[in-house]
Structure formats: C-alpha cells, structure tokens
Amino acid sequence: xxxxxxxxxxAQEQWNWRGTTRPPxxxxxxxxxxxxxxxxxxxxxxxxRREVVICFKGQEIARTKNAILVLETSHPPSFYVPPKDINxxxxxxxxxxxxxxxxxxxxxxxxxxxxxxxxxxxxSYAQPFDExxxxxxxxxxxxxxxxxxxxxxxxxxxxxxxxxGWITPELVGPFKGEPGSESW
Numbered sequence: 001x002x003x004x005x006x007x008x009x010x011a012q013e014q015w016n017w018r019g020t021t022r023p024p025x026x027x028x029x030x031x032x033x034x035x036x037x038x039x040x041x042x043x044x045x046x047x048x049r050r051e052v053v054i055c056f057k058g059q060e061i062a063r064t065k066n067a068i069l070v071l072e073t074s075h076p077p078s079f080y081v082p083p084k085d086i087n088x089x090x091x092x093x094x095x096x097x098x099x100x101x102x103x104x105x106x107x108x109x110x111x112x113x114x115x116x117x118x119x120x121x122x123x124s125y126a127q128p129f130d131e132x133x134x135x136x137x138x139x140x141x142x143x144x145x146x147x148x149x150x151x152x153x154x155x156x157x158x159x160x161x162x163x164x165g166w167i168t169p170e171l172v173g174p175f176k177g178e179p180g181s182e183s184w
Contacts, residue, residue: 011101015041019073027172034170042102043072045134052079055147056111062086068134074176074184076158076165080138094120103132118145140164
C-alpha cells in the first residue's frame, strides 16, 4: 500500500514521543544499556543476528539468527521470525485481526501441540505498508506464555497483554504498557 488513507495518517500523528528526545521520566541508560526512548517513531526495522529460540512446553516452535526487530519509541523490540525458521506443525492461523497504524493489517496465530493450545500467541503482516515490507510474512510471538530467549538469555514480556515486545537485559524504559502509558 503506497498511499496511506487519511485516517491512518491521523492515527500516526497522535504520538508526542518520536525518539528525538527522551521524556523527563525516562531511565538514563549507562554505556551498556539502550533506552527504548531513543527508538524512532515511525518504527525502524533492523536485522538481528542473535539467536532467538521460542519454545512451548518443551517443544521448539522457532529458532533463528535472522530475526527482524521492530524498534519503536517506548516499546521493547518485537522479534519477527522468518517463516523458514518456524515449526508450523504447532502453529495454526487464528481468528480475528487487528490494525497497526505503522504496519497495516495483522493476522493472529495459535499454538496447538495436540494437547495444549494457546490462542492468539503470535501475529504477522501478510501485506504490510511499504515502510514495513521487511516483516512481510515474518511472525512475532508474545513471550508471556512461551519460553523465549535471545542468545540464551530469557526475555521478559512487555507490560500489558496487548503489546508483544521482548525485554532483554540491555533495555531500559519505562516501557509502553505500564499503567499510565496510554499516551506514550
């Protein structure tokens, strides 16, 4: 989609924080840390060569060294995994969808191992906006009910049940999704 509708442009314009300055409440990072307040808005899409592993109840769902990170102001990154690195024996399309003003229409995925099932545990963009084409058909996973690691380090889920960012040890916030962060 090369020309964005006006209602999408209006949604994009609502954000005050765009990564150009840190708000006074942001944690100041030390030399080994990264502030999520330095990430841009609109988001930046970056290749990440660290090893990402996603497991559910001892079953490996995905393993890659070719993730795409979405870096957006106030959010810990979401890790998008290429389809070739996902075990689709466990992943099934889900019902419902959503819309991101930066990426476009999203679809959801369930995990089903034949005994246990997690609904809407992952999402993807089959036809993202042009600016987000790097993540087309890649799948991002909510780390809340999964065992997710980056280079062997466990990740923490982004606060709230809506956002799917992965908090890794080098990140400082505060993070979108915490109480009072609705306008960030």
